[in-house]
Amino acid sequence: MKTYSIERKQILPISLPQAWNYFSKPQNLKEITPDYMNFKILSNSAAGNMYQGQIITYNVHPLLGIPLFWMTEIAHVKEQEYFVDRQIIGPYKLWHHTHRFNAVDGGVEMTDIVHYALPLGWLGQLAHIIFVKAQLKKIFDFRYQKLKEKFNPTAAQK
Numbered sequence: 001m002k003t004y005s006i007e008r009k010q011i012l013p014i015s016l017p018q019a020w021n022y023f024s025k026p027q028n029l030k031e032i033t034p035d036y037m038n039f040k041i042l043s044n045s046a047a048g049n050m051y052q053g054q055i056i057t058y059n060v061h062p063l064l065g066i067p068l069f070w071m072t073e074i075a076h077v078k079e080q081e082y083f084v085d086r087q088i089i090g091p092y093k094l095w096h097h098t099h100r101f102n103a104v105d106g107g108v109e110m111t112d113i114v115h116y117a118l119p120l121g122w123l124g125q126l127a128h129i130i131f132v133k134a135q136l137k138k139i140f141d142f143r144y145q146k147l148k149e150k151f152n153p154t155a156a157q158k
Contacts, residue, residue, distance in 0.1 A: 001093060002125055004133070006114045008140050012151045013107040020080045023099060023110070024049045026056050031150075032143045037061055052077045055088070062091065062135065093117040093124070110147075112140065 012019060022028055027047060033039040038061040045054055054074040059067050070090035077083045080101060087095035094117040102109045118124030118132060 008112045016103045019108040093119045
């Protein structure tokens with residue numbers, strides 16, 4: 001199985017408790033997901049703060065408006081430090097996403113580390129080259145910009 005990874009860092013000019021309060025609420029994920037994905041949380045368990053073992057179900061439309069069911073589990077949580085979500089059912093053969101938070105001068109450094117693999121062997125590898133890698137980059141670019149606008153609106157205008 002060919003495994004890929006993405007790592008993104010962003011410094012947000014907010015406190016660690018503010019960052020944790022925002023990112024530990026699954027319902028905020030829609031706000032930082034591109035509109036074209038028509039992201040919708042299906043499970044009632046997504047209300048409130050996340051917790052280890054939490055199962056969250058979604059519908060997403062990542063390609064050509066085709067709906068996909070996605071189920072993730074919050075596999076690990078260490079409050080105000082990190083949480084990990086992993087795919088149980090969905091479009092990837094493997095999806096393991098670590099969200100880390102670290103207080104730094106001027107705010108919080110947020111780090112996303114995603115390890116993922118696609119199904120279908122060489123067809124999945126071809127799909128990665130043709131569109132999956134670029135689409136994931138666009139999603140994380142969108143997220144970066146949205147967070148910049150939300151938490152540092154004056155810098156986002158420059």
